[in-house]
Amino acid sequence: MIPAWTAEQPLIRMRDVHKRFGATVVISGISIDVMKGEVICIIGPSGAGKSTLLRCINALVPIDSGSILVAGQEVNDPKLDKLALRRKVGMVFQQYNLFPHRTALANIMMAPLHVLKRDRGEVEAEARALMRKVRLEGKENSYPGELSGGQQQRVAIARSLAMQPAAMLFDEVTAALDPETVKEVLVTIRELAEEGMTCVIVTHEMGFAREVADQVYFTDRGVVVEHGPPAEFFTNCKDERTRRFLSQIL
Amino acid sequence: MLLLAVLVLSVYVGEAQAGPDTPSILATMLKWTPLLAQGFALNIAMSFLAMAIGTVLGLALGLGLIALVRPVRATSWVITQFFRNAPWLVLLFYCVLLMPFEVRVGGTIIPLPGWAKSTAGLALPVMANVAELVRGAVQSIPAGQWEAAEALALTRLQTLRLVILPQCVKRMTPPWMNLYAIVVVGTPLASIVGVNEAMTLTGDVLSSEGRTELLVPMYLYLLTWFFVYCYPIARATVALERRFQVS
Numbered sequence: 001m002i003p004a005w006t007a008e009q010p011l012i013r014m015r016d017v018h019k020r021f022g023a024t025v026v027i028s029g030i031s032i033d034v035m036k037g038e039v040i041c042i043i044g045p046s047g048a049g050k051s052t053l054l055r056c057i058n059a060l061v062p063i064d065s066g067s068i069l070v071a072g073q074e075v076n077d078p079k080l081d082k083l084a085l086r087r088k089v090g091m092v093f094q095q096y097n098l099f100p101h102r103t104a105l106a107n108i109m110m111a112p113l114h115v116l117k118r119d120r121g122e123v124e125a126e127a128r129a130l131m132r133k134v135r136l137e138g139k140e141n142s143y144p145g146e147l148s149g150g151q152q153q154r155v156a157i158a159r160s161l162a163m164q165p166a167a168m169l170f171d172e173v174t175a176a177l178d179p180e181t182v183k184e185v186l187v188t189i190r191e192l193a194e195e196g197m198t199c200v201i202v203t204h205e206m207g208f209a210r211e212v213a214d215q216v217y218f219t220d221r222g223v224v225v226e227h228g229p230p231a232e233f234f235t236n237c238k239d240e241r242t243r244r245f246l247s248q249i250l
Numbered sequence: 251m252l253l254l255a256v257l258v259l260s261v262y263v264g265e266a267q268a269g270p271d272t273p274s275i276l277a278t279m280l281k282w283t284p285l286l287a288q289g290f291a292l293n294i295a296m297s298f299l300a301m302a303i304g305t306v307l308g309l310a311l312g313l314g315l316i317a318l319v320r321p322v323r324a325t326s327w328v329i330t331q332f333f334r335n336a337p338w339l340v341l342l343f344y345c346v347l348l349m350p351f352e353v354r355v356g357g358t359i360i361p362l363p364g365w366a367k368s369t370a371g372l373a374l375p376v377m378a379n380v381a382e383l384v385r386g387a388v389q390s391i392p393a394g395q396w397e398a399a400e401a402l403a404l405t406r407l408q409t410l411r412l413v414i415l416p417q418c419v420k421r422m423t424p425p426w427m428n429l430y431a432i433v434v435v436g437t438p439l440a441s442i443v444g445v446n447e448a449m450t451l452t453g454d455v456l457s458s459e460g461r462t463e464l465l466v467p468m469y470l471y472l473l474t475w476f477f478v479y480c481y482p483i484a485r486a487t488v489a490l491e492r493r494f495q496v497s
Contacts, residue, residue, distance in 0.1 A: 058401055086403035097398035101416050110412060111402040156398075163402065 005072030011036045011167055011198050012057060017066035019052055026052045028222040029066070034167070039199040041209035041230075044219040045245060050202040051094075053219075054169045057200065058089040071166060087115065090160030091169040094176050096152040098144040104131065104155045105140040108162045116163070123162075130158040134188050150181025154188055167198040174205060186212075206249060210234050218242045253470075253477055260467040275467050282455045289448035290475050292365060293437040296447065299369045300437075301430050304376025311377055312384025318406070326381070333378035338371075339439050345371030346443045365447070368440035372433060379429050387418035424491045431480045431487075448472055 005011075010033035019027040026049040034040055042050050055061040057068060059075050059082045068075040071088055098107050108127040112118050131140055134154035144152050153173055160168060170189060174182040186208050193199055193212050203209055209216055210230045217227040218239075226239045237243055261275050273281075314326030333341065345367050352361045391414050399409040438449035452472045456464055 060397060060400055083403045083405065086401055091401040093394060093398060093401075095392075095394050097392075097394040099395065099398070099413050099417075101420075111404065114408050114412060115403045159402070 005069075007036055009072070010034055010069075011038075011071055012200065013067075013069040014053075014057075015067045017053070017056060017068060018064045019049070019056060019061065020064060025222055027056070027063075030219070030222070030224055032217060032224065032227075034198060034200060036166075036198055037196045038214045039193045039201065039212055040215045040217060041201045041203055041213040042217045042219060043203065043206070043209060043245075044217075044225075048219045049222045050219055051171050054091065054171050054200060054202055057169060058086050058091055060091075083115070087163055088166045089169060090163055090165035090167070092153070092156050092160055092171065092173050094172040096144070096149070096156045096176075098152055098156055098159070100144050103141050103143055104136065104147065107144070107155060108159045111159070112162050127158070127162060130161055131155075133161075133191075134158045135184070148181055149177045150184045153177065153181075153185045157185075157188055157192075161192075167200065168192065170199065170201040170203070172202050172204065174203070204249070206234070206246070218245065220245070253474060257467065257470045257474060260470055263463075263466075275464060278459065278461075278464060279468070279471055285451055285455065286448055286472065286475070289446060289451035292445070292447045293434065293449075293476075294479070296365060296369045296372065296437050296440065296445075297430065297434040300372035300376055300433055303369070303373040304433075305380050305426070307373065307377040308380025309384055311381035312388075313410070315381055315385040316388050330378045330381045333374045334382065336375070338375050338436055339442065341374050342368055342371035342439055342443060345374070364443055365440065365445045368437075368443060368445050372436060372439075376429065376433060380426070383422050383425055383429075384418065387421045388414055390421060391417055420494055424487045424494070427483055427487045427490070431483045434480055434483075435476055448475065 012032075012034040014030060014032045017027050017030045018025075030049075030053060032040070042053070044050055052061055056063045057070065057075065059080060063076050066076065070085060073085055073088075074080065075085060098104075099110070102110065105124070105127050108130055109120075109123050112123045112126070113120060128140065131137055134157055136151060136154055136158075139147060139151065139155075144155070147155065157168075157173075173189070174185055177185065182205070186205065189199070189201070190208075190212050201209070201213070213230050215227055216230050216233040218225045218233075218237075218241075220241055226237055226242045227233070228237075233242075234246065237246065261279075311326050311330060314322050315330060317323045317326065346364060349362055349367045349370065351363075352359050354360075388410075395413055395417070396409060399413045404412065437447060440447050441449035441453065444450065449472065452468055456468055
């Protein structure tokens with residue numbers, strides 16, 4: 001039996017997670033706790049395993065050893081119900097990955113209709129509300145190819161939210177965007193965070209991390225080098241590697 | 251245009267060879283045109299049917315090629331490679347020789363005429379080629395589409411049905427039309443096993459007329475029928491390819 005999860009426990013609890021692709025070690029012993037309603041930002045150089053770590057949380061990538069509990073459900077379990085897990089955890093990608101043959105509204109409605117088998121009228125009303133929430137009212141019938149990168153990314157966020165997940169994973173969601181559209185996406189994520197959505201955000205936007213995160217994690221070569229609340233982390237980091245990374249990027 | 255010029259030229263040369271008291275080649279062509287049209291209609295019907303059957307089977311086989319279960323994948327691969335690399339004529343022969351001339355379903359006897367068996371023979375290579383088209387199209391869809399669908403908790407079948415295959419239709423249409431044009435020009439193969447399609451009938455006409463000067467113009471006439479039918483398909487394929495590249 002899965003032990004009942006209570007709100008005092010972390011919503012996502014990673015313990016000593018290891019992952020390698022062939023001979024390349026991507027994650028070597030990462031432990032992170034994310035409480036309900038908490039926003040954590042993971043920063044670090046490219047190839048530090050940040051994106052892979054996110055994909056491990058919703059079982060897109062299986063882990064080699066260690067444990068990831070999501071609301072009490074063990075991800076590293078051969079009997080894991082992946083679909084049940086993914087209903088709890090939404091994910092937004094760097095390349096948006098919207099379905100190009102469906103309109104914005106149809107993209108948002110697809111999973112609630114076909115995975116949750118919900119009533120079409122209800123789902124459509126919610127999808128329209130989500131379009132308003134991400135400030136894309138009037139673009140419901142646009143195809144992804146007709147939208148800017150920032151607009152597509154906001155549709156992608158709405159698409160994930162439509163499944164009413166307990167937590168959201170953001171994988172460098174502004175990395176592919178034009179500078180002028182980055183802000184509109186960050187505003188959307190910040191609003192979500194303020195509403196109490198649990199968020200795990202991999203990002204290169206240090207200003208954003210500082211503003212929105214409860215905890216900032218710096219990872220390098222598959223391990224967490226240092227972490228702390230942003231005020232402390234950005235002004236007073238202890239590790240040499242962190243300092244060097246921040247001086248390069250800020 | 252060139253084809254038309256050659257046709258006219260061959261008619262002219264034929265007229266010159268013929269004696270004064272035989273009917274003109276043009277008149278002879280015109281006389282047999284209704285019969286040839288009947289035969290050509292059978293060619294078109296066979297190409298339609300072979301394409302329809304081959305496409306349905308090919309879709310299933312193509313899904314087999316990308317199945318997660320290894321034995322299914324392996325079996326589908328063997329079938330695809332076998333029928334893709336076998337000469338069409340050999341497949342046609344096998345179908346005509348190995349299939350019974352009638353089948354009994356329950357109490358009713360359904361006859362299997364030569365043209366039906368030939369159609370089955372043509373449908374087999376179509377099936378294998380469509381399977382390859384499906385596999386290629388599915389693999390050309392970016393991995394991010396699979397990932398996004400997975401992250402939304404769609405099952406593999408739902409992902410295929412709702413996300414992947416609809417995007418494949420567009421990519422597959424031009425090569426599929428191309429394949430159809432090839433099937434159409436492949437239908438005269440059925441003449442070898444005695445099906446009364448346009449090619450067979452042209453041969454019959456020639457032997458009943460017994461005039462050697464008719465030989466070249468008549469076959470050119472037949473060729474023109476196929477060309478007039480297939481050329482627009484080829485043009486449409488190119489136009490579609492261009493349109494899809496832009497968007």
